[in-house]
Amino acid sequence: MPPWEIPSDQLPPVAAVQKLLRALADPVRLEMVRRLAADPAGEAPCSDLYEGLNKSTATHHFKILVEAGAFRPVMVGPSRGHRLRRDALQEAAPGLLDALMGALDREN
Amino acid sequence: MPPWEIPSDQLPPVAAVQKLLRALADPVRLEMVRRLAADPAGEAPCSDLYEGLNKSTATHHFKILVEAGAFRPVMVGPSRGHRLRRDALQEAAPGLLDALMGALDREN
């Protein structure tokens, strides 16, 4: 969907809370977010963010996360990948990401 | 579903993050939570928490919120109602509820 490498000034805004929640409420996508959030660089190639899934299914989930404003498509090394939009998320819903990741950790 | 007035010591535990998110990711249920969170007493009769919905649909949503551990069924005055389980939610996912409600407010 993205013409690849969306310019910073025309990234989709982080979606309304309800839509954002929908994006995060899927187990596959929540795991994708968790992995990116755990990554020190905050970015990773697509294939590092899932397992045991058809590639096209993964693309589908990425699309939803990008449209929700949580991910930003980006080149990472030679491959396509995604970066977690920590700043934008923090501005739209302060503390939400931290609370979620904290809860996921504790859950282990 | 509840034998009415569940004893405190056998309330369902707050669900795993992913299930909790699913419960909150529906617009109707999110609004229910918002209203209860906005209520100073933190509780309200069922009918105060929705509008323009079939009663049985509302019951369905309440059930999901109770099973997710977000609501506790309780008598409020002469009617049945629900109380927001702030404490339990805070323990399971510290800061999550606050972050959500804050984001909803800012969304005005």
Place this chain on the structure above:
DNA sequence: CTCGAAGTACGACGCACATCATACTTCTCT
């Protein structure tokens, strides 16, 4: 005791969406 109001239970229906297979694009590397 009956009536009505407030919820719940149950069944049916329709749509959204998670999934997959296949085909296509677009890189990089040799």
Place this chain on the structure above:
DNA sequence: AGAGAAGTATGATGTGCGTCGTACTTCGAG
């Protein structure tokens, strides 16, 4: 230039779930 890896697009499929209508329960008020 050709091969292969990595993602994307598209179409098909099945199911989960949000919705409703109707019938049932329960409770308070008259």
